[in-house]
Amino acid sequence: MSRLGALMARETTLAWGRGGGPMVSVGFYAGVATLLPLAIGPEPSRLAAIASGAAWVALALASLLSLDRLFERDFEDGALDHLALSPVPLELTCAVKCAGQWLATGAPLALAAPLAAMGLGAPPSLAPLIFACALIGGLAFAFTGGIGAALSLGARRGGLLTAVIVLPLFVSPVIFGGGALSAFASGLPWVGGFAYLCAYAAAAVALGPLFMAAACRNALS
Amino acid sequence: MIPVPAFLTNPERFMAFSRWAAPMFGAIALVLGLAGLWLGWSAPPDYQQGATVRILFIHIPAAWMSEFVYACLAVASLLSLVWRQVLADAAAQAAAPLGAGFTLLALVTGSLWGRPMWGTYWVWDARLTSVLALLLIYLAYMALRASLDDETKAARASAILALVGAVNLPIIHYSVDWWNTLHQGASVFRAGGSALAAVYYWPAILLALAYMSAFGSLWLVRIRGEVWRRRAETAALRAARG
Numbered sequence: 292m293s294r295l296g297a298l299m300a301r302e303t304t305l306a307w308g309r310g311g312g313p314m315v316s317v318g319f320y321a322g323v324a325t326l327l328p329l330a331i332g333p334e335p336s337r338l339a340a341i342a343s344g345a346a347w348v349a350l351a352l353a354s355l356l357s358l359d360r361l362f363e364r365d366f367e368d369g370a371l372d373h374l375a376l377s378p379v380p381l382e383l384t385c386a387v388k389c390a391g392q393w394l395a396t397g398a399p400l401a402l403a404a405p406l407a408a409m410g411l412g413a414p415p416s417l418a419p420l421i422f423a424c425a426l427i428g429g430l431a432f433a434f435t436g437g438i439g440a441a442l443s444l445g446a447r448r449g450g451l452l453t454a455v456i457v458l459p460l461f462v463s464p465v466i467f468g469g470g471a472l473s474a475f476a477s478g479l480p481w482v483g484g485f486a487y488l489c490a491y492a493a494a495a496v497a498l499g500p501l502f503m504a505a506a507c508r509n510a511l512s
Numbered sequence: 513m514i515p516v517p518a519f520l521t522n523p524e525r526f527m528a529f530s531r532w533a534a535p536m537f538g539a540i541a542l543v544l545g546l547a548g549l550w551l552g553w554s555a556p557p558d559y560q561q562g563a564t565v566r567i568l569f570i571h572i573p574a575a576w577m578s579e580f581v582y583a584c585l586a587v588a589s590l591l592s593l594v595w596r597q598v599l600a601d602a603a604a605q606a607a608a609p610l611g612a613g614f615t616l617l618a619l620v621t622g623s624l625w626g627r628p629m630w631g632t633y634w635v636w637d638a639r640l641t642s643v644l645a646l647l648l649i650y651l652a653y654m655a656l657r658a659s660l661d662d663e664t665k666a667a668r669a670s671a672i673l674a675l676v677g678a679v680n681l682p683i684i685h686y687s688v689d690w691w692n693t694l695h696q697g698a699s700v701f702r703a704g705g706s707a708l709a710a711v712y713y714w715p716a717i718l719l720a721l722a723y724m725s726a727f728g729s730l731w732l733v734r735i736r737g738e739v740w741r742r743r744a745e746t747a748a749l750r751a752a753r754g
């Protein structure tokens with residue numbers, strides 16, 4: 292357990308402290324939320340209609356940004372070889388890495404998401420659901436995205452390749468979260484979509500590390 | 513270990529098998545395709561859709577094949593990942609562009625059918641979107657395969673991606689029920705028999721079989737090409753060593 296604790300501390304510190312930490316993702320997120328009204332036009336009615344959806348999809352994009360740091364740096368400086376040799380199974384290591392990623396960037400983004408949505412004109416009553424969706428969705432994005440990051444280890448143009456691999460996998464969580472948000476906004480039952488999002492996140496947490504570890508072993512072989 | 517016939521695992525036997533199987537499947541595809549097209553062309557226009565119903569004979573089998581080829585890709589990837597079958601890896605590599613082609617055909621014909629029927633080339637219906645996502649996964653598979661230089665690593669990484677993408681296939685079917693907006697539900701295979709009249713049912717079935725034979729033929733040809741390429745590469749390496 293202490294090994295896992297140390298690993299968790301290392302991953303969170305690295306994700307939080309190095310290279311700007313969560314500020315980069317949150318800054319990118321704020322930038323997208325600022326560009327949207329500039330592109331769509333300042334009419335409040337038009338912006339309010341897309342506010343929650345825009346905040347949601349910008350979140351998916353922002354969580355792509357920090358993915359290349361997840362494995363690439365450890366792969367390049369050899370730390371991944373050491374982690375693979377340690378008695379902790381590589382699957383668990385990958386899960387801890389993604390959890391650290393989620394704590395360091397997903398959670399701050401989840402705090403920023405309701406602010407961005409309300410800035411675009413979403414009603415404040417929507418804020419708790421946006422926060423919950425962003426928090427759970429961030430978990431799904433981190434664990435699905437980790438697969439893409441691990442698969443593109445050692446590839447030319449790794450960052451772009453990660454995005455190409457991961458974006459199609461983001462389709463279903465984006466549908467479920469967006470469905471829950473738009474259902475809530477129009478007063479329809481929203482629990483279904485939210486429950487599907489939670490189920491997707493749970494499946495990603497359970498299955499993602501297996502694929503990530505297989506991909507890491509392949510890259511290290 | 514699943515018992516797999518030797519002509520699918522041993523490259524020598526496979527080359528001997530595919531030498532006559534590929535042209536045979538091609539001939540079957542031609543005959544069935546011509547018969548299906550003739551039946552489809554001579555079918556009476558639908559009372560609602562008019563002559564545009566004929567687009568569906570091209571569209572429905574292509575949509576089926578887009579998923580069938582992905583299933584083939586996923587099974588071949590599993591075989592190459594777990595049992596390190598060299599031919600299975602060549603098969604997965606050969607299937608991806610064919611599957612992407614069927615998916616693109618399904619999207620294009622669906623959009624041509626949608627223009628007169630729904631009044632628009634494209635709608636963001638869940639089913640259309642997930643077929644588009646399937647196309648994106650095919651593209652991601654090919655992109656990953658192309659951007660890793662080491663062939664063994666590329667083979668294993670793309671096999672893992674194919675299995676990850678296989679999670680997408682059930683969601684494609686499921687999303688029809690969850691988000692049923694505009695695309696009709698399954699009409700041909702459903703409880704209580706087909707909703708299609710026999711004049712429309714048979715052309716679709718014949719063309720589906722024709723597509724499947726054509727895929728079988730092209731797949732075998734592409735695997736043969738891949739085996740030849742690897743042999744040539746080995747021969748070149750041997751020659752370079754002297």
